[in-house]
Structures are given as C-alpha cells and as structure tokens.
Amino acid sequence: MKSDGRDKRALETPKLLRELRALRVAVFHPQDSDGEQLTQQLQRIGCQVQAFWPPLPEPPADTNVVFLAVRPDVIKLEFPWSKAENAPTIIAVVNYENPVIVDALLRLGAKSVIASPVRSFGLLSALVVARHVSEQARTKDRQIARLEGKLFGIRKVSEAKSILMETRGISDKEAYQVIREQAMSKRVSTEEIANAIINANSILSFKR
Amino acid sequence: MSTEPIRVGVLFSDNDAVSPSETAHLKGTLFAIQEINEAGGLDGREIVPIQYDPHASAGHYRVLAERLIIRDNVNVIFGCFMSHTRKAVIPVIEKWNRLLFYPTLYEGFEHSNNVIYTGPAPNQNSVQLAEFMTSNFGARVYIVGSDYIFPYESNRIMTDLIQQRTDGAKVGERYVPLDATEKDFVDIIADIKAERPDFIFSTVVGNPTQYLYHAYAQAGLNPKEMPIGSLSTSEAEIAQMGGEAAAGHFTSAPYFQSIGTQNNRRCLESFRSRFGGGIQPNQTWEAAYVQVHLFANAFRQTGTDVIDALMPALLGSEFEAPQGRVRIDPSNHHTCLYPRIGQANANGQFTIVREARRPVSPDPYLVTHSLGDWTAKLDK
Numbered sequence: 001m002k003s004d005g006r007d008k009r010a011l012e013t014p015k016l017l018r019e020l021r022a023l024r025v026a027v028f029h030p031q032d033s034d035g036e037q038l039t040q041q042l043q044r045i046g047c048q049v050q051a052f053w054p055p056l057p058e059p060p061a062d063t064n065v066v067f068l069a070v071r072p073d074v075i076k077l078e079f080p081w082s083k084a085e086n087a088p089t090i091i092a093v094v095n096y097e098n099p100v101i102v103d104a105l106l107r108l109g110a111k112s113v114i115a116s117p118v119r120s121f122g123l124l125s126a127l128v129v130a131r132h133v134s135e136q137a138r139t140k141d142r143q144i145a146r147l148e149g150k151l152f153g154i155r156k157v158s159e160a161k162s163i164l165m166e167t168r169g170i171s172d173k174e175a176y177q178v179i180r181e182q183a184m185s186k187r188v189s190t191e192e193i194a195n196a197i198i199n200a201n202s203i204l205s206f207k208r
Numbered sequence: 209m210s211t212e213p214i215r216v217g218v219l220f221s222d223n224d225a226v227s228p229s230e231t232a233h234l235k236g237t238l239f240a241i242q243e244i245n246e247a248g249g250l251d252g253r254e255i256v257p258i259q260y261d262p263h264a265s266a267g268h269y270r271v272l273a274e275r276l277i278i279r280d281n282v283n284v285i286f287g288c289f290m291s292h293t294r295k296a297v298i299p300v301i302e303k304w305n306r307l308l309f310y311p312t313l314y315e316g317f318e319h320s321n322n323v324i325y326t327g328p329a330p331n332q333n334s335v336q337l338a339e340f341m342t343s344n345f346g347a348r349v350y351i352v353g354s355d356y357i358f359p360y361e362s363n364r365i366m367t368d369l370i371q372q373r374t375d376g377a378k379v380g381e382r383y384v385p386l387d388a389t390e391k392d393f394v395d396i397i398a399d400i401k402a403e404r405p406d407f408i409f410s411t412v413v414g415n416p417t418q419y420l421y422h423a424y425a426q427a428g429l430n431p432k433e434m435p436i437g438s439l440s441t442s443e444a445e446i447a448q449m450g451g452e453a454a455a456g457h458f459t460s461a462p463y464f465q466s467i468g469t470q471n472n473r474r475c476l477e478s479f480r481s482r483f484g485g486g487i488q489p490n491q492t493w494e495a496a497y498v499q500v501h502l503f504a505n506a507f508r509q510t511g512t513d514v515i516d517a518l519m520p521a522l523l524g525s526e527f528e529a530p531q532g533r534v535r536i537d538p539s540n541h542h543t544c545l546y547p548r549i550g551q552a553n554a555n556g557q558f559t560i561v562r563e564a565r566r567p568v569s570p571d572p573y574l575v576t577h578s579l580g581d582w583t584a585k586l587d588k
Contacts, residue, residue, distance in 0.1 A: 013368055017575045037321075044319055044540050045573045119302075120319040124573070 016128050016135075021046040023131075024062055028055040029069040029093055037118040038067060038093065045124055055079070063088045065127065068108070070094050075104040082108050089134040091126060093118065111137075153191035160194035163201045211252055214513055216241075216503075217276035218259040219269060219287025219297070220496075226264040226386065227414030228444035229492040230289035233311055234259075236489070236496030237286050239479050244500070250507045258282055264289075266296040273300045283307065283513040284503060286496065290413070291315065291357050298323065307515040309503060311495035313439055313461070315361035316572035322515065324522060325542040326499040326534075327492070328462055329572040330365050333439050336547040336586055337409075337460035338369035339579050340562060341437045346406030347373035352396055352420060355383040359411035362439065365577055366409050372579045379403040388416035393423035400434075401427060410438040417441055418449035421457070431456025442490030443556060451556035462545040463494040463531040464558040472530040488556070495543075498529040502536065532567065542570030547586060562586035 025047045029035040035051065042049045050060060055074065058081040059066050068079075070092040082090055092105050095116040105113060112130035114123065157179060164175040179197070183190045220234040221227075241255045249255060258280045262268035269288065276282040277300065285301065286309045288294040294310055301308045301322045308320075313327040341349075347370045353359025363381060370376035380403050384392040400408060412420050417440070424436065436457040443465050446454040465476060465488070475497070476489060487493070506521035507513055523538035535544045544567040550558025568583045 012371075013364060013575060020573075020575055040539070041319065046571075120321070124317065 016131050020128075021048075023047045023064050023127075024060075025049045025065045025067065026056075026059040026063045026088070027051040027067045028059075029053060029067060034093065034095075034116050034118040035069075037120065038114070038123070041118075041120045041123045042067075042127075044120070045127070047127075057081075059088055065089045065091060065131065067091050067093055067114070068110075070101060070104050070108065070110070072096065072101070075100065079108060089130050091130050153189070153194075156191050156194040156198065160197040163197055167201070213254040213256040214250060214507070215256050215258050215280060215282050216513070217273070217280065217282040217285035217287065218257045219262055219272055219276070219285055220289065221264045222261050224415065224448075225261075227289060228448055228488070229312075229414070229440065229442055229490060230264070232442075232444045232487060232490050232493035233287075233289060233496040235479075235483055235487045236311070236493035237500055239482060240497045240500035240504075242482060243478065244504050250504055251511065255504070262293070264293070266292045269293040270296040270300055273297045274304075277301075277304045277306055283515065284309070284518075286311070286500060286503075288312065289492075294323075305515055307513075307518065309499040311499050312492060315358045316574070317361070318572060319540055321519075321541075323541060324499065324502070324536060325570070325572070326495040326502070326536075327543075328439075328545050328547070329542055329570045329574075330362065331571040331574050331577060331583065332462065332545050332547050332568050333460040334362055334365045335369065335577045335579070335581065335583065336549060336562070336564075337437050337439065337458070338366055338577075339585055340460070340549045341407045341409070341435075341458065342370060342373050342376070342579065345435065347376035348379050348406040349377070349409050350380040350400050350403055350405035350407075351378060351409045351411070352380075352382050352384070352393075353411035354386050354388070354413045354416065356386060356413075358413065359383065362411045363409070369577055369579055379405045384412065384416060386414065386416070388412070388419060390419045390423065392416070393419050396420075397423045397427045397429070400424075401429065405434060407434060408436045410436050410441065412438075413440050414445075415448065417445040418453070421449050421453040425453045441552075442492065443488040443558070444490045444493070446552060446556045447488040451552070451554045454552040454556070455554045457552050458561075459550050459552065459558065460547065461491040461550065462547060463491040463529075464548060464550045464560055465489050466550070466557050466560060467531060467548075469530070469532075471528060475530045494530050498527055498531075498534060501529075502527050534567065537570050540570060540572055542572050544569050547583070549586060562588060 025042055027039050030053045039049050039051050066088045068090055090108055090110045091112045092110040093114045094101055111133045112126040114126055161175040164178055179190050179193050182193045218237050221230050222234055224231050241257050245254050260272040262272050276285055284307045288297055288310050289312055291314055298320055308323045310323055311326045316329040349370050351363050353363055367378055380399055382396050438459050441459050502525055506518050509521045510517045523536055526533055526535040532546045546564045547568055548560050549562040550560050553559050564586050
C-alpha cells in the first residue's frame with residue numbers, strides 16, 4: 001500500500017513501553033537453554049529479572065510479571081498466588097500444547113504464551129501485550145465491582161421507598177424525599193438509610 | 209594444516225541500487241578481505257568472497273542467503289542494508305544456524321544469537337543528534353523520512369526527546385516513498401518554509417536523500433538558521449548531491465572520513481590505492497570493513513568459521529577500527545562505538561564538531577532515551 005505521506009505520525013510512546021525498565025520480573029523456569037534465552041532477553045529489554053527453579057511458593061513481593069514454565073511436571077502443582085486480586089501477570093512458557101497443558105494455562109490465568117524453543121524475537125511483544133491485557137482486566141473488574149455496588153444500592157432504595165409508601169400512604173416522590181432528607185441530616189448515604197428502613201420494617205412487621 | 213580457502217558470503221546491492229551507502233558496504237567488505245589475503249590470509253588460508261547482488265529486493269536477499277548456505281556451503285555471511293532485507297535473511301540464518309554480520313545503523317529492538325550488529329543503535333546516534341540540535345538551534349522540529357520502519361522508530365525517539373525540552377514541539381512529520389524523486393519534496397519544503405522549525409530531522413535514506421537537500425537549497429533556506437540533522441546522510445550521499453547542497457548540515461555517525469587518527473588515514477590510503485577515488489568511504493563502509501576484521505581475528509583464535517565455536521571468540525572481542533577501538537558487547541551482540549556529530553563542508557566532507565572520548569555501549573532495547581545523559585553530551 002502506498003502511503004500518502006501523512007499517516008504513521010510518531011505518537012507519544014505508550015506508558016507500558018516507557019515503564020519496561022522498572023518492571024520486576026520473576027522467571028520460574030529451569031536453568032536450561034530456554035531459561036537462559038529468556039532471562040538474557042529480559043535483561044536486554046532492561047527489566048529487573050530474578051530466576052528461580054523450582055518455582056517459589058510465591059513470587060517475591062512487588063513482582064509485576066511471572067514467566068512460568070508450564071510443563072508436564074508442574075501442572076499438578078497449585079499456584080494459589082495466581083488467584084490473588086493483585087496477582088502478577090502470568091506468561092507461560094510451554095513445550096507442549098496438548099489439551100492437558102492448554103487446560104493448565106487457562107486455570108493459571110496466563111495472559112500470554114511463549115513457545116519453546118525460546119527466541120529473543122517475540123518476547124517483548126508478548127510481555128507488553130500481556131501487561132496490557134492484565135491492566136485492562138483489572139480496570140474492568142474494578143468497574144464491574146463499582147457498578148454492582150451501585151445496582152445493589154438502587155435496589156435497596158427502591159425497596160425502602162415501597163415500604164414508606166405502604167406504611168405512610170405517601171407517593172413515590174415523597175418517599176424518596178424522606179430517604180434523602182434523612183441521609184442528608186445524618187450525613188450518610190441514601191443506601192444506608194434505605195437499609196435501616198428495610199431492617200426496621202422487618203422487625204416491626206414481625207410484631208404485627 | 210588446511211590450506212583450503214575459506215568461503216564467505218557477501219550480500220549487498222551494488223551500483224547504488226537504492227543507496228550509495230549499501231555500495232559502500234560492499235566495497236568496505238571486499239577491501240577488508242583483500243587486505244587480509246594480502247597479509248597472508250587466515251593462517252595461510254585465503255578468504256574467498258562469494259558475492260551475489262540482491263538488487264535491494266527482500267525476496268532476493270532471502271533466496272540468495274539460502275543459496276549461499278546450501279549451494280556454496282558458506283558459514284558466514286556479511287550483508288544486508290535496509291531493515292526489511294535483514295528481517296528476510298535472519299530466519300534463513302537461524303534455520304541453518306549460520307552467522308550474519310550486519311553493518312548498518314538501524315532502529316534497534318532486535319537480537320538474534322546468529323547475528324553480530326556493527327552499526328549504531330539509536331542510543332549511539334539519535335540521542336546525540338537530538339542533544340546537539342536542540343541545544344544549538346532549538347527544539348521545534350520538522351521531521352521528514354522515508355516510508356519504512358527505520359524512520360518510524362527513529363522519529364518516535366526524536367519526538368520523545370524533543371518533548372524533554374520546555375520549548376519542544378513537532379511542527380511537521382512527512383514521509384516520502386523509498387524511490388522518491390524531486391517532486392516528492394516540493395510540497396514538503398513549502399510546508400517547512402511556512403512552519404519555520406528550528407531544525408529539520410531527516411530520516412530520508414538512500415538515493416532520494418539528494419533531492420531533499422537540493423529542494424532545500426533551491427528554496428533558499430539557510431542551514432545557519434534551520435539546518436537538517438540526519439543519521440544517514442554520509443559522504444557517499446553527499447558525493448551524489450554535491451558538496452554545496454550539503455554544506456552546513458549535520459549528521460550523527462560513529463565514523464567520518466575526516467577522523468584525524470593515523471589509523472584512519474592509513475586505512476583510507478590503502479583503500480584508495482586499491483579501489484580508486486570513485487567510492488566515498490563513510491560510516492557503512494567502515495562498519496563493513498571492521499566486521500570482516502572482527503571475524504578474521506575470531507577465526508585465527510578458533511581455527512573455524514562454524515558459529516558455535518566462533519561466537520564465544522567474537523563476543524567481547526575488540527578491534528582497532530578507523531573510528532577508535534570498538535568492542536562487541538557480549539550481552540546483546542551489538543558494538544560499542546564512538547558517537548560523533550559532523551557538519552558537512554563544501555568539499556563533501558564533514559568537520560567533526562563533537563565526539564565521544566569514550567565508547568558508548570549499545571542499548572538496542574532502550575525505549576525511553578534521555579537528553580542530558582553523559583553519552584548524549586559529546587565533547588567539543
């Protein structure tokens with residue numbers, strides 16, 4: 001394709017690329033030629049690399065990325081740290097791709113895969129893309145948690161409004177006013193007031 | 209002891225197919241081979257170059273590299289100029305576990321266990337150019353480049369670097385085809401005249417280089433006020449455009465013909481006595497020359513040209529090059545070099561205005577370069 005000479009403008013370098021040299025990387029891989037290729041290339045890229053085999057019970061504190069050899073002899077091991085909320089990004093190094101191994105990759109939550117024999121070429125892209133996928137997933141998780149909380153709150157308020165409307169014979173709008181005024185004078189959220197109304201109602205209706 | 213000749217592959221386009229810098233590669237390689245043979249070869253064995261002309265086509269490079277390996281039984285290839293030609297050859301070299309010596313400035317972000325890189329990486333030419341141009345002329349830059357990967361990456365680096373200055377701004381960025389002609393630059397020069405940048409960063413490569421400098425001169429622009437800074441405009445490109453068109457503009461490179469050392473003068477004399485004055489030695493010529501000698505020394509040490517034995521001897525090895533004593537960095541296979549800034553003069557040569565007193569180690573995977581780093585600030 002011929003360019004009209006106006007596209008491909010150099011943009012600002014993305015943060016993930018600029019921060020490569022601050023990245024703390026743990027390599028859980030035997031010290032064979034793959035393990036050496038891997039650590040040497042990570043050093044060329046400029047990451048802070050530490051290599052261990054067998055895998056540590058958990059990566060050193062503040063590790064951002066773990067390269068993990070996913071081989072027939074490790075797939076039975078548990079890696080509970082990989083499930084933690086702020087778990088490092090996992091990039092698997094594989095020498096088989098039969099369903100047993102691929103299944104292990106999924107269970108580990110690997111964000112990228114490097115094939116053996118390891119070459120220098122491809123590692124940088126895999127690393128940056130895996131970090132990007134991790135960050136995106138983390139952002140999405142936080143967004144979802146926030147939205148779920150909000151949805152839950154709305155459901156509570158609407159339940160409390162129904163209670164007020166029924167017990168006091170007021171309109172939807174008035175019920176909401178009551179909740180809002182209570183929240184403002186007690187300096188708490190409308191959800192908390194709604195919760196208090198729901199709890200009180202369950203106690204009062206028991207009396208009835 | 210064997211007296212069999214040692215066959216090596218040579219893979220550069222001749223006759224200025226795309227760039228006089230690639231022709232300079234070829235002549236630098238052949239010159240070094242002649243020099244070594246005249247001095248008795250490698251332990252009495254003659255080096256025989258098996259030479260093919262890939263006519264600047266990536267497909268030809270790949271096919272010819274494979275022919276050199278399979279048909280000509282060659283273990284070592286000296287070759288490649290533009291990045292896509294190197295990318296075409298590397299899979300072949302890796303598949304057959306052979307060795308490629310690559311003597312060209314390029315955009316970095318590469319390492320292969322089967323390649324030795326003897327040209328500068330961006331931390332050995334781009335940063336120094338940015339430092340020099342922004343501190344002498346200002347940081348409003350207009351970027352003109354050939355339309356391929358080397359300019360894209362070089363321009364990303366330059367854009368990052370000028371933004372480290374408070375007055376930094378990119379006022380234009382334009383690309384021309386690899387086979388650009390005069391007309392491709394008319395519009396660009398008009399735009400430059402309108403934007404009035406502090407300097408122009410050119411990553412135009414090869415034969416079209418002359419048209420940029422001509423268009424600049426014809427528009428009456430003044431290098432004292434708005435010079436062009438380049439990584440690839442060498443003595444060879446200036447020979448094409450004429451000294452007048454280039455005079456006053458700047459280039460960042462580890463080698464210029466005008467380096468005053470005895471070693472360089474002896475080397476240039478020896479070259480001219482063999483090849484005449486038709487070829488202008490430049491940075492690519494020197495790197496091509498140096499890497500043959502690095503190979504020769506490693507061969508003398510190991511007695512073989514098989515990569516597995518040769519590589520350990522090559523890594524960390526040093527050579528008294530025309531630019532100064534260079535060394536292959538064992539960690540990344542690139543070469544420690546001496547960054548210099550040259551200002552073109554009317555004789556088609558460069559007056560060296562800055563130079564590194566110590567070699568700068570290659571860092572081909574450096575994403576964020578910094579102005580103010582000691583390696584960027586060269587001595588007067």
